[in-house]
Amino acid sequence: MAIVLNSEAGNTSSVNNEMLFVAYEATKATDPVTYVDYSYVCDVYVDSVFIERLIARPDPEFNRGIFDVSRALQPYCTYGFDASGNVVDYTARVAYQLKFGEQYGGTLYTNLLVDSSDRYAFKTYALRPFTSSAIITNGKASNMPTTVNWHKKDWLLLSYFSNVSGISDLNIDYHNSAGSNYHNEAVANSGDVSNLIRQVNLGNLLYSLTSAEYLLITGAGVTQRVNLLCSPKYTPHLLVWLNPFGAYDSQTFGMVSKKTIELTKKDYQRLNYRINASGEVSYEADNVYYGGKKGFATNGKTRLSMTSHLLNESEYTWLADLFISPEVYILLDTGKFLPVTIGQNTYEFKSYKNSRLSPLQFDVEFTDGFNSQYL
Secondary structure, three states: OOOEEEEOOOOOEEOOOOOEEEEEOOOHHHOOOOOOOOEEEEEEEEOOEEEEEEEEOOOOOOOOEEEEOHHHHHHHOOOOOOOOOOEEEEEOEEEEEEEEEEEEOOEEEEEEEEOOOOEEEEOOOOOOOOOOOOOOOOEEOOOOOOEEEEOOOOOOEEEEEEOOOOOOOEEEEEEOOOOOEEEEEEEOOOOOOOOEEEEEEHHHHOOOOOOOOEEEEEEOOEEEEEEEOOOOOOOOEEEEEEOOOOOEEEEEEOOOOEEEEEEEEEEEEEOOOEEOOOOOEEOEEOOEEOOEEEEEEEEEEEEEEEEOOOOOHHHHHHOHHHHHOOOEEEEOOOOOEEEEEEEEEOOOOOOOOOOOOOOOEEEEEEEEEEOOOOO
């Protein structure tokens, strides 16, 4: 018999969910005596380049080979932010191919069942992000509310998606405190490209922040108002996270923040004395005593406790994506992004009808390693 697929992951699958393929060989997988140590093999290719070989033993109940290819594909989905420019274009999906084979008796047999065309997966974590009735169609690739408050910081990300060719330009109007439109910026369309996410960094387009009270952004299926908050008393911190649509959202947190460091150390103690070739005893060298403890294998976990501004109801709902997201980054003073995790937080789903809204408080955790001496 030949290998057949009983189940396949759809072309709208998310690389942050399971992407299961179930293979079956009716003769060999059920005859462990003739076909010793039988296993299914799945070779994964991205853009026709081999990236990983997966091996699965037949499951004990139905003798199928079950493969989850999502982990292999995750590193091949591109990032959507770049400090060097105002606009980043990247595909919302990754093309891949599968080739199934088998091994038994110490011999590998590959390419027994080969994809004739590309399969696709999206960098999202929604269960079914893009279907025939797509969640977004030529529109904003974000749950960001139509009105959002923003501390004056260099980064302000806005994303929109095109699942067909042809998307319109973005128009940005800058309004002063009197409501007058005193400046305009335009973000040009990148061309007729489908399955593309455009990530616009509005922070690099801000014009005369001292006069701008708010921004109105229209076009490409987007209607967005950004209220620019007054300069914060504390240094604002910027977080960027992967949203359910495969794009990246960002927000500044400019209220009080506190940093703590949690250290884990191992140490050892040396003898208080040494002897030389003549047998003379000494207790120090160059004004440093031999005795005492020295540390090695020191690791420090840095925890930054952050507080949001007072949120409106739609902002509060939107920031749930931050706490759920599998990818979160903090912008460092170096201008580079560092992957972090969200730790302890006060988030719970609230609304004006049911409970009073309040600022969010949460911990951002990242690790620094200090290697003095490993024994």
